[in-house]
Amino acid sequence: MDSIQNRITAFVKLGAFLSQFSQEKIAKKESVEFNDLFFDGFKHQIKLAQENNTWFTKDNILFSLESWSNALTKNNLEEWVSKNSINDATAKTVAIVMAGNIPLVGFHDFLSVLISGNAVLVKQSSNDKHLLPFLAKYLEYVNSSFKGNISFTEQKLENFDAVIATGSDNTARYFEYYFKNKPNIIRKSRNSVAVLTGKETEEDFAKLSNDVFQYFGLGCRSVSKLYVPKDYKFDAFFTGMYAKKDIIGNAKYANNYDYNKAVYLMSEFDLLENGFLMIKEDESYASPIATIFYEYYDNEIDLKIKLHQDKEKIQCIVANNFIENEIAFGETQNPKLWDYADGINTLEFLSKI
Template sequence: MTLEQRINAFSKLGTFISQFSSETFQEQDNIPHNELFFEGFKHQIKLAQENNGWFTKANIIFSLNGWVNSLTKNQLTKWTSYYNFTENTSQNVAIIMAGNIPLVGFHDFISVLISGHSVLVKQSSNDKHLLPFLAKYLEHVEPGFKGKIKFTEAKMENFDAVIATGSSNTARYFEYYFKDKPSIIRKNRNSVAVLTGNETHEELENLSEDIFRYYGLGCRNVSKLFLPKDYNFDAFFKAMYKWNPIINESKYANNYDYNKAVYIMSEFDMLENGFLMIKEDKSFSSPIATVFYEFYENTKALQDTLEQETENIQCIVAKDFTENEIKFGNTQKPELWDYADNVDTITFLLNL
């Protein structure tokens, strides 16, 4: 297969997924192999919801819509134009995927295949329904992918390189187990927001998307706020209110009630509005339904602090604070070239 063939195949996959990127799934005419796959993918979405209570229909649709925006011929061509794709010998690349949000390992999957390699996937049991079905569709629109995609639940064998995502604890195991293979090993990271107190209501409402989308389970979700001294929380809580229906969802409500009880029993100071708690804490990783915050006095000192904490931070949400900041509301809308942990996956794969 040529690079152009691979781009065309992923573009067709994006068109197929577009039928599922709104609340009402709409079968479209002239989608290749719809007679084989449309009803089947509806069923896989249903199974994904039943298998994982965090995978609501709304969150699955949000994830799919993001991929619809990325898997276009223009976006794929722009992404791949940054690199020199030579037809090197295909390697077998293993991917160990997390399962915290729907299709969280999809970017690694398409990166391996668009680089011309074969992929061996070990999925999380929390997210096992969507990707294998999309892989089958990909093989139908581009038969050249047949034999290049394998899924396994057994011990991974016969691979040349590995991309593994997990907790900081499992990362230590990965680093030891894969020490003789070229690898990308991803650990826990969290995202932060830097506020000045001058944010508009719209900006803070957009920030609520960064906090609540996927229930805050993603590494790109904001779990920590940096605030100026004497910050007034009224505007913040007012902007968060649009997400108040989230407390009606049982898994989230159970976590909220549990963490609130822990804070009260431990006599921790915290503020809450009935569906979100904010607590002063130096940690980056906050529990579900909680956001930590920390005050700062000097912008330059804060920039230096965050620079020192680079390995713990996935995204910095801010306005006119730092070069690589992300706009409010955009953490869960990465481009194809926005790599996790700032490690260029394509460069890694092309250098195998």
């Protein structure tokens, strides 16, 4: 592997390539390297990704690409790596087992392994298999030292020094057993919550609708649970959510909405709904699609203690001046490079293997 600066430059070029694909438009830029080879091909991969997984709408894929384009700037990458010691001397092979719940969900791990000077062995989810191999080819073109250091497999993982694996709570148990003899990061299911106080503005709720509905709520950074004060009235919340009413036009989402509503009604659960979102009082963190759970709290101190005790289950806490490390309304799907999943510093882990 060559120098850290050259690797940063390669990812900056990848960010420039991705900047051509945004929700607003897909437009070719003359200044982007190797566009003649890759631009039309990547448009085709976006189409294949949509066909392969109907949760991966064009909008959701482009939102992910745009987010990564914004993250992969020279300033962001340099600030990120400067926070960690990167040892170029000892390249290892790091296996990554990726989830497939949202487009390019495993990209941060992929980036971390390569930027730290290691080789990557990727086992993708069948739900998200089209985008990353193509972007890996682009990286190999802009920096030939990546060739031979990026590989994908559908077989059993072999010949690796460490592993980063993401899955459900059930698969995590299997991972913990299977990878027990290797340095590892094993990620389980997590959800995100929002703490409401009753002082939220209309704008806060409109922003929160992004945290709830982006990627249909399938991401671990998607808000699936609300904490609300006693006797809270949900009118303002529903008004804010109305910005995303068109989501019910997605057939798969609509089917989930109808199914979950029928189950709740047959079980005679109390629920409030507005035609495209249901809210139900429930102590769980993981809510079904088209549903948000909520729980009442009596006082803020008890709630802070509970959130701290359950931190292994929570990815993000959306709030306004409530708790440390909170995330502002509307910002859960715009993490910085140093906002690590599960709060585990991937670069630090990689520096010690």
